[in-house]
Amino acid sequence: MLNYIFKRLVWAVVTLWVVITITFLLMHSIPGNPFAKEGTMPEAVYNNLQQYYHLDEPLAVQYVIYLKQLAQFDFGPSLKSKTITVNDYIVNGFPVSLHLGIQALIIAVCFGLIFGVIASLNRNRWPDYLAMVLSIIGISVPSFILATFLINYVAVEWRLLPVATWESWSHTILPSISLAMMPMAYIARLMRSSMLEVLGQDYMYTAKAKGLSRHMVILQHAFRNALLPVVTVLGIITTNLVTGSFIIEKIFGIPGMGEMFVIGIFNRDYPVILGSTIFYAAILIFLVFLVDIAYTFIDPRIKITGEGE
Amino acid sequence: MSTIIEVKNLAVSFHTYGGEVQAVRGVSFSVPRGSTVAIVGESGCGKSVTAKAMMQLLSCPPAEYKGGEILFNGEDILQKTERQMERIRGNEMGMIFQDPMTSLNPTLTIGRQITEGMMKHRAFNGKEAKEEAIQLLHLVGIPQPEQRFDQYPHEFSGGMRQRVMIAISLACQPELLIADEPTTALDVTIQAQILQLLKKLQEEMGTSILLITHDLGVVAETCDYVVVMYAGVVVESGTAEEIFANAQHPYTKGLLQSIPRLDQQRAQALRPIIGSPPDLMDPSPGCPFYARCEQAMRICKNHHPTLEHVNGEHYSSCWLRHPMAQVVR
Ligand SMILES: Nc1ncnc2c1ncn2[C@@H]1O[C@H](COP(=O)(O)OP(=O)(O)O)[C@@H](O)[C@H]1O
Numbered sequence A: 001m002l003n004y005i006f007k008r009l010v011w012a013v014v015t016l017w018v019v020i021t022i023t024f025l026l027m028h029s030i031p032g033n034p035f036a037k038e039g040t041m042p043e044a045v046y047n048n049l050q051q052y053y054h055l056d057e058p059l060a061v062q063y064v065i066y067l068k069q070l071a072q073f074d075f076g077p078s079l080k081s082k083t084i085t086v087n088d089y090i091v092n093g094f095p096v097s098l099h100l101g102i103q104a105l106i107i108a109v110c111f112g113l114i115f116g117v118i119a120s121l122n123r124n125r126w127p128d129y130l131a132m133v134l135s136i137i138g139i140s141v142p143s144f145i146l147a148t149f150l151i152n153y154v155a156v157e158w159r160l161l162p163v164a165t166w167e168s169w170s171h172t173i174l175p176s177i178s179l180a181m182m183p184m185a186y187i188a189r190l191m192r193s194s195m196l197e198v199l200g201q202d203y204m205y206t207a208k209a210k211g212l213s214r215h216m217v218i219l220q221h222a223f224r225n226a227l228l229p230v231v232t233v234l235g236i237i238t239t240n241l242v243t244g245s246f247i248i249e250k251i252f253g254i255p256g257m258g259e260m261f262v263i264g265i266f267n268r269d270y271p272v273i274l275g276s277t278i279f280y281a282a283i284l285i286f287l288v289f290l291v292d293i294a295y296t297f298i299d300p301r302i303k304i305t306g307e308g309e
Numbered sequence B: 001m002s003t004i005i006e007v008k009n010l011a012v013s014f015h016t017y018g019g020e021v022q023a024v025r026g027v028s029f030s031v032p033r034g035s036t037v038a039i040v041g042e043s044g045c046g047k048s049v050t051a052k053a054m055m056q057l058l059s060c061p062p063a064e065y066k067g068g069e070i071l072f073n074g075e076d077i078l079q080k081t082e083r084q085m086e087r088i089r090g091n092e093m094g095m096i097f098q099d100p101m102t103s104l105n106p107t108l109t110i111g112r113q114i115t116e117g118m119m120k121h122r123a124f125n126g127k128e129a130k131e132e133a134i135q136l137l138h139l140v141g142i143p144q145p146e147q148r149f150d151q152y153p154h155e156f157s158g159g160m161r162q163r164v165m166i167a168i169s170l171a172c173q174p175e176l177l178i179a180d181e182p183t184t185a186l187d188v189t190i191q192a193q194i195l196q197l198l199k200k201l202q203e204e205m206g207t208s209i210l211l212i213t214h215d216l217g218v219v220a221e222t223c224d225y226v227v228v229m230y231a232g233v234v235v236e237s238g239t240a241e242e243i244f245a246n247a248q249h250p251y252t253k254g255l256l257q258s259i260p261r262l263d264q265q266r267a268q269a270l271r272p273i274i275g276s277p278p279d280l281m282d283p284s285p286g287c288p289f290y291a292r293c294e295q296a297m298r299i300c301k302n303h304h305p306t307l308e309h310v311n312g313e314h315y316s317s318c319w320l321r322h323p324m325a326q327v328v329r
């Protein structure tokens, strides 16, 4: 087990390094640079800025400087906002996005699984059709439409919940729901098809032939086995949720880190783009690792060993 | 000898997009208490559907019980509610399925899968159930049952898994064991071991067995009675001796000729039955075997033969048994 974790750690570092290198090269291969747009800037100021941020050095040197900086867990300054660093962005924004993301994740997983199971048990009857129509709507309607819809009715017309900003827990409800809708719909569809597959297996007959009641058969024999495909996608879904959504955070005025990546690209703010990409990749790698561990608890055929395949 | 289960005129259909598949069309037979009865027939003739119907295991839809009754200890299984069936399944009737590779839940230990039924039907606590399960594993011939108890199905070979299946089905000492092709998926050497095991357990526990198979070789060694099914109907039934020595129906004769025998001339080739079973979506009103029968007569095409008494408990459903048949020929 320890051996396995160590191997995964080494691979995680290698993967991250590849991500960093590719992002770094891609970012610099796009024409222009962070300060080029501002045409009114005097030549001397421009040169100073270039020099200050090492942008005048050869790419290889910049790359080495950046890696050295990263080794000290420093993502560097934001080129555009003079007062905050990329670390500030993450330290201030991530807790908020994480909070929102976890709430959305709980909603998405709980309701997604429930709807998926109900749909599969009522295959080709109205609960199935209803759940699947709702999930198609959930997948195809963009989150900002749902968000504005919720704000309009729940917050403005009925005055049940606050409209926006990030203050009390009741402020988190509407954005969490808006954020949860799409992954929930996706999980529901996945769980339905996975349950249908498991319910058609021979061992379901064995379980029933033992005299187990229907809910025992479903809970103890079908549900757990049907979870595996859902667990597989949970890594990427969770990463997307906890790293924040630009749209939802903008609509509800939430100070999360969702805007970081978008603004970074918009401003060609190299350290911000690199920082958010690396952060995203690190979280994804970590969660995929957790998913792999979770597999072994759900399916005993999957074993963790120190040996690589 | 009393009968433990009697199937009378059972008819089961499946509703599919293509139409109604009449999988079982009026099957009757009975299992005398303590005996072994075989249902024989090529695949697709409705054996598994009959077996599953006997425990109400078919999901409706797509299945529909079209008629008939299944009297288990005198009470009609088909009239029972789901609640009542839960008390019968596993407890009074056990079932073994064809493929031990897919019939065990891959994510639960076999110990758990064996004790589940006991804890439900016999109100055992965890410890009692474990002790009983370990004894059962020992009984079905699994070495080191204590260690095996906590292992998962993928850690067992096919034959061992089928032994586990047998342990599961016998966990509550049912009166009737339905074994649906229990050896079809196994190696020949393992097949014999499993059959011997079933025979031994039957002697020890006094269980009645309904053995479903497409292999007449299996039947000869283990069964007291034989029911030959074809295209959803019973074409011949009788004691094993009668069926092997005095088969009447051309289909049964065909089956017997298609298995190798020790007393066979070396040059004599095995004779398969040419053709394939009829479409159960739209069965003809005549004898289902008409199209493949070498001795078919005109009447066979449109008129279903009645089940004629041959002698003792031997019945055959063929127009050749009719007194007029000799005259016609
Ligand atoms: N779930 C189902 N839906 C439709 N047709 C089915 C279903 N199960 C069985 N059948 C049909 O019933 C017939 C008998 O099947 P079965 O009892 O499994 O045959 P076997 O004698 O090989 O066990 C076959 O023709 C099969 O196509």
Ligand SMILES: [Mg+2]
Pocket (backbone or CB within 6 Å): B047, B048, B049, B180, B181
């Ligand atoms: Mg079958």
